[in-house]
Amino acid sequence: MKLVPKLTAAFVAATFAVLVVDGYVRVQREVTVLRADRERDHALLGRSLGAAIAALWRTGGRAEALGIVDGVNARRGRVHVRWVEGAGGADHVHVEASTLREIAPGESITRIVATGAGGERFTYVPISVAGTPEGMLELSELLAAEEEAAHRIVVDTVTTTLALALVSGMLSVVLGFWFVGRPVGALSRKARRIGAGDFAAPLDLPQKDELGHLATEMNAMCERLAKAYDRIEDETAARIASVEQLRHADRLITVGKLASGIAHELGTPLNVVTARAQMIASGEATAAEAGDYARVIVEASGRMTKIIRQLMAFARRKPADKVPRDVRRLADEVLELLRPLADKKDVRLELHCNEAEPSATVDGAEIQQAMTNLVVNAMQAMPRGGVIDVSIEHESAQPPGSDHASPYLCVSVRDHGDGIAPDHLPHIFEPFFTTKDVGEGTGLGLSVTHGIVQDHGGWIDVQSEGKEGTVFSIYLPAGKPA
Ligand SMILES: Nc1ncnc2c1ncn2[C@@H]1O[C@H](COP(=O)(O)OP(=O)(O)O)[C@@H](O)[C@H]1O
Ligand SMILES: [Mg+2]
Missing domain, CATH: 3.30.450.20 (PAS domain)
Known part of the structure; x- marks a missing residue:
């Protein structure tokens, strides 16, 4: 009533x-x-x-x-x-x-x-x-x-x-509506608007009683809320911008690391191109040989172009764009890109996946950046070389803090390095936490990876016991069950 x-x-x-x-x-x-x-x-x-x-x-x-x-x-x-x-x-x-x-x-x-x-x-x-x-x-x-x-x-x-009862009843209906019903209606409509996030149009209640006072307070509250909202929006925008910058910086650092491995890769075809081109230019080669050399040059420059294109694609900054992607293919590309670096360190990269096209709705470039960070860390943890296993599978898992399982696509990277010291473990996802020498590590990789995975509605899990090596698992929401 x-x-x-x-x-x-x-x-x-x-x-x-x-x-x-x-x-x-x-x-x-x-x-x-x-x-x-x-x-x-x-x-x-x-x-x-x-x-x-x-x-x-x-x-x-x-x-x-x-x-x-x-x-x-x-x-x-x-x-x-x-x-x-x-x-x-x-x-x-x-x-x-x-x-x-x-x-x-x-x-x-x-x-x-x-x-x-x-x-x-x-x-x-x-x-x-x-x-x-x-x-x-x-x-x-x-x-x-x-x-x-x-x-x-x-x-x-x-x-x-x-007659008296009727008159007093009518009077109380009219006065009640005028002094209570009408202003309370206006106040509740205003409260509904505030709830929906609309702080504009202040309430105009001319009466000088408690309800008028409440309206004034409500208007003041709206003003404060609007200011707080603006401030939060500004702060959020600034935070997003700095996270974006952090990610980009991390990408450039990874590119730098990759470049050193790739320099080696580029060196060989570049030598081939230079030598064959010189032979053609000096007239040493016969016309038939010149044709063969030219084909070798085309092949070598094709390989160089491919490497450079991959590097460019990785370094380029693109807005997040989540679409259903074949995660196996994304992992393949990452491993392909990292293989020169791995070869140099005597590390073998292996991909395990039972499904033909394990799909998840992701931003491909971001997930590739996350995978690259994990694989680069794994390589750095194995100075004497060895095998890194990257596996992709659907599984039913419980998100942290939840008590029911849902279908997720899990990408895990297992190395056989020295593991993570128990007192380092709580800090590894903090920005700039690193145990590596200057030039080797920046401490950004895992914090950026954590951010990317969270953006996708997933989470990252780590297991590292003793000298058995480390497993990092990325869980991404999957449309279909395992
Ligand atoms: N696979 C791993 N094995 C051992 N330690 C690791 C591994 N991955 C990460 N870490 C530890 O976590 C720290 C932070 O990693 P990260 O954020 O990628 O920064 P960075 O690699 O630049 O040091 C590393 O310095 C290292 O101590
Ligand atoms: Mg790292």
Whole structure:
């Protein structure tokens, strides 16, 4: 139930209860007063008539005195008067004889009697002349008119009570809507807009009460939130830019390392090209030989072009672009690129993959950079050479901090080097943490790799026990189960 109808219902119920109690008490009081008034009037009329009759009886005699009774009845008023002969012994009297005898002269007694016409009031006034009780006056009056007046009081009171309840209910609905419902509605709409991230259009509530105050506070909060939002956006942009720069720097460093291996690779075909070109230029070669040499030169420069193109492709900076890629192919390209470096170090690179095209939605260049970092680290961990196993397989794994497994594509790089010292292990993913000599290591490789894998919604895991070597595993979300 909404606030305004709730408040209104409570207010109307309370008002109604008070009005009903008040109405009941008022009706009781007014009806009692009405009855007492009528009774007093009745008795008063009886006693006045009695006094007049007694006085006339003394001066003008009985017949003249009782003529008053007929005179009163002839007017056909509310009250009917009857002369009852004798003091109390008469019949058709509604008071016991013993009681009547006790009434002092000039006093009266009144009784209410239930009759066929819905009740009647009788008042008896004994009349004595010169000390002799002669009889008594009986005044009677139907109660129907009195009941009707009482009924009118009840009807009037009920009508007034209902009208008051209705007016106060309507008033509380209107005022409740105007002072509470309307501003609370505006406040809740504003809160909804804030929740949706819209801090514009400040609330304009002119009222100077708590709700107006709340609106002012809400507007101030919006301003602060908008500023905080802007600041966070700026900071996030700066952080993204610096991470991007870090990645690029790492790529260039790797390129530098690769270049030294590649220089060796380029050296051989370059020598071939130079020697054959010189032979052609000096005219030493016959026309047929020149043709053969030219073909050798084309072949050697083709190989050099390929190496340089790979290097360029690696160093080039491209925006992240995640599409379904064949991860085996990506790994193949990385190993191909690193093979000259590996050969120089007497390291054999082996790729294991049971699936024809293990697919994952990734940015190919970034995942290749991550794989290169892991393989270069592995090579550096094996100064005496050996085998590095790169394997790709789908598996069902539990992300760190989660308690249910999902399908992932796992790329792992296993070396047979000296492993990672237990006290280094917690730090290896920190930027610039390195155990290598200046020029050998920058400490960026693993932190960049960690960032790339996280960007892909995956995680990186490391196992390194004793001198058994190290396994780094990259988990990438996979569309299909293992
Ligand atoms: N395969 C590995 N075997 C042993 N130690 C490793 C291996 N990979 C990484 N490390 C350790 O982690 C550190 C950080 O690696 P990385 O972030 O790639 O920086 P860098 O290779 O430039 O030192 C390395 O200096 C090394 O001590
Ligand atoms: Mg490294």
